Amino acid sequence: MGKKRVVIVGGVAGGATCAARLRRLDENAEIVVLDRGHYVSFANCGLPYYVGNVIQEEAKLLLATPAFFKEVFCIDVRTRNEVTAIDREARTLSVRDLETGREYRESYDALVLSPGAAPICPPWPGVDLPGIFTLRTVPDSREIKHWIETRKPNRAVVVGGGFIGLEMAENLAHRGIDVTIVELANQVMPPLDPEMAEYAKQRLESHGVNLSLGDGVAEFAQGSNESLIVRTQGGAAFDADLVVLAIGVRPETNLARDASLEMGQRGGIRVDSQMRTSDPHIWAVGDAVEVRNRVTSQWELVPLAGPANRQGRAAADAICGREVRFDGVQATAVCGFFGLTVALTGATEKALHRAEMKDYLSIYLHPNQHVGYYPGAQAIHLKLLFRKSDGRVLGAQGVGEEGVERRIDVIANAIQMKATVFDLEEAELCYAPQYGAAKDPVNLAGMIAANVLRGDADLAPWNDLDSTLAFLLDVREPHEFNAGSIPDSVNIPLGQLRLRLRELSQSEEIWVTCGVGQRAYYACRILAQHGFRARNLSGGYSTFRVLHPLGIRQTLVL
Numbered sequence: 001m002g003k004k005r006v007v008i009v010g011g012v013a014g015g016a017t018c019a020a021r022l023r024r025l026d027e028n029a030e031i032v033v034l035d036r037g038h039y040v041s042f043a044n045c046g047l048p049y050y051v052g053n054v055i056q057e058e059a060k061l062l063l064a065t066p067a068f069f070k071e072v073f074c075i076d077v078r079t080r081n082e083v084t085a086i087d088r089e090a091r092t093l094s095v096r097d098l099e100t101g102r103e104y105r106e107s108y109d110a111l112v113l114s115p116g117a118a119p120i121c122p123p124w125p126g127v128d129l130p131g132i133f134t135l136r137t138v139p140d141s142r143e144i145k146h147w148i149e150t151r152k153p154n155r156a157v158v159v160g161g162g163f164i165g166l167e168m169a170e171n172l173a174h175r176g177i178d179v180t181i182v183e184l185a186n187q188v189m190p191p192l193d194p195e196m197a198e199y200a201k202q203r204l205e206s207h208g209v210n211l212s213l214g215d216g217v218a219e220f221a222q223g224s225n226e227s228l229i230v231r232t233q234g235g236a237a238f239d240a241d242l243v244v245l246a247i248g249v250r251p252e253t254n255l256a257r258d259a260s261l262e263m264g265q266r267g268g269i270r271v272d273s274q275m276r277t278s279d280p281h282i283w284a285v286g287d288a289v290e291v292r293n294r295v296t297s298q299w300e301l302v303p304l305a306g307p308a309n310r311q312g313r314a315a316a317d318a319i320c321g322r323e324v325r326f327d328g329v330q331a332t333a334v335c336g337f338f339g340l341t342v343a344l345t346g347a348t349e350k351a352l353h354r355a356e357m358k359d360y361l362s363i364y365l366h367p368n369q370h371v372g373y374y375p376g377a378q379a380i381h382l383k384l385l386f387r388k389s390d391g392r393v394l395g396a397q398g399v400g401e402e403g404v405e406r407r408i409d410v411i412a413n414a415i416q417m418k419a420t421v422f423d424l425e426e427a428e429l430c431y432a433p434q435y436g437a438a439k440d441p442v443n444l445a446g447m448i449a450a451n452v453l454r455g456d457a458d459l460a461p462w463n464d465l466d467s468t469l470a471f472l473l474d475v476r477e478p479h480e481f482n483a484g485s486i487p488d489s490v491n492i493p494l495g496q497l498r499l500r501l502r503e504l505s506q507s508e509e510i511w512v513t514c515g516v517g518q519r520a521y522y523a524c525r526i527l528a529q530h531g532f533r534a535r536n537l538s539g540g541y542s543t544f545r546v547l548h549p550l551g552i553r554q555t556l557v558l
Helices: 012-025 044-051 066-073 138-151 163-174 194-206 254-258 305-319 349-354 404-416 421-426 441-454 478-483 498-503 518-528 540-550 552-556
Strands: 005-009 030-035 062-064 076-079 081-087 092-097 103-107 110-113 117-119 132-134 155-159 178-183 210-213 217-222 228-232 237-240 242-245 249-251 282-284 289-292 333-337 340-346 361-365 380-386 393-400 471-474 510-513 534-536
Touching: 005 012, 005 103, 012 030, 012 066, 012 305, 030 081, 044 138, 044 163, 066 076, 081 254, 110 305, 132 138, 138 242, 155 163, 155 228, 155 237, 163 178, 163 194, 163 242, 163 333, 178 228, 178 237, 194 210, 194 333, 194 340, 194 380, 194 393, 194 540, 228 242, 282 305, 289 305, 333 404, 340 404, 349 380, 349 393, 361 441, 380 404, 380 441, 393 404, 393 421, 404 421, 404 441, 421 441, 510 518, 510 540, 518 534, 518 540
Parallel strands: 005 030, 005 110, 030 076, 110 282, 132 242, 155 178, 155 242, 178 210, 471 510, 510 534
Antiparallel strands: 081 092, 092 103, 117 249, 217 228, 228 237, 333 340, 340 393, 361 380, 380 393
8 A cells, every 4th residue: 555644634433433443454644633622532422421420530531632542543633723624626724723823734645524513503592691501522511510510500401302402401400400301393302203202201201300392492581690591482481590402413514515525415415335525535424424324215414423433434444445335324322311211223103204115014012121020120112113015124212221222232233134023033132031031022023023914913003093993902901901091992801802702793893902912912813713803003002101192193193
């Protein structure tokens, strides 16, 4: 390999990974990293926990320093150096040293853009008032923490109910602050399908977090005693001593736009499968680029550390002449708050609707994370989406206290390998009583979906529950039925069903439900073999309880 001069603009996940990978592949390359921030590599995802004092030492957030890069990788890292322009023809950069004001030019043979994304901060009236913060960098977290320690706030408003918003809500509550979340969408965790987000809503409310959903911010105003007033578009007003804006991020693309690089439909930098931009000498990685979704083939902005790291590696390989292909993302993600874990991978039902993909089915199940006889068994609430035509796994969402992320990780790998529900059915996974079951939740999801595709089970559409003329049969025990049931349903316990078949009519369709779907499946098999037309309401009453507060039709017709 000839000696190359590679300049990387921006560090953190994509840029820092690319730099280290480049050195491992090419000992002779000149590698320069320019970052306008104070830190080239830090744990962005740990910032809420530093604010909440779960992580108490700021130094633990710093993953690698310029000195480390110099000593271990012989890489020239310059923080507080901002690239202001790209001259593509001359292959040079205009750089400003933010500490000294010195301006200089830097040449490159290959350029990697890893500028990241900036917090969205709409121009609301009063948004610049003291006490209103965004959280994206270590200095941001330091400022919020200093405000908490010096002002002793009692009330906080978090604007945005996504990943960072919920993590911030938990960490502020951990410090004894009353928290209100204001979210424009009608649900928290907007990436999830609404019925799966309902579990998160219930957990937040059970821990005293006040939720204002379906109502956006209108303005901020100064209150008495240096407090703030957050006014919403719907006319509500919330007093606060601290406000955190967590409404998402916008890709930093000014450099790329000014250099006339091709941009994508979603506002990110357009790259090919080797992370190369429209200029053959420039690559781009991380939060600023658009990537293809593996399932829907839609272009997306996915500001996650995992994809950014893989993109950095891919760009380094391509620069060094290796055959490489970044095949897109599944947006696999996990979030934890107040003891609840929420995870997802692949397409949601909302995403499938947006992509106009109609060849799919969904199932719900609520298995324990390990066998029920071992102490501490807790339910995992799962939704699996799969292609009706061939069973290919399209996406999954999981909510629970333990073991959620493990199951979603398995399904994420299945999606990457283009596996089907029949593969999930046959997956050989770890089992011991304290970890799982002989039929793991992943296996159960595959079995349920495979039963549907084989014709052994027929799903009743939750979306039609409000309007159906079908006979609603609940096969739980009477004490379960009396504690709560689907309106207009009739209770015949599973153990009595064969003896009471004459109470049912073969001329009408029967929709069967139970607690989580298992007994309803057994009932459907009995009924089908006695000449009845029976369909299973997937996930049973446990699913109904999260669908019903939202309004079933409104929830599933997206």
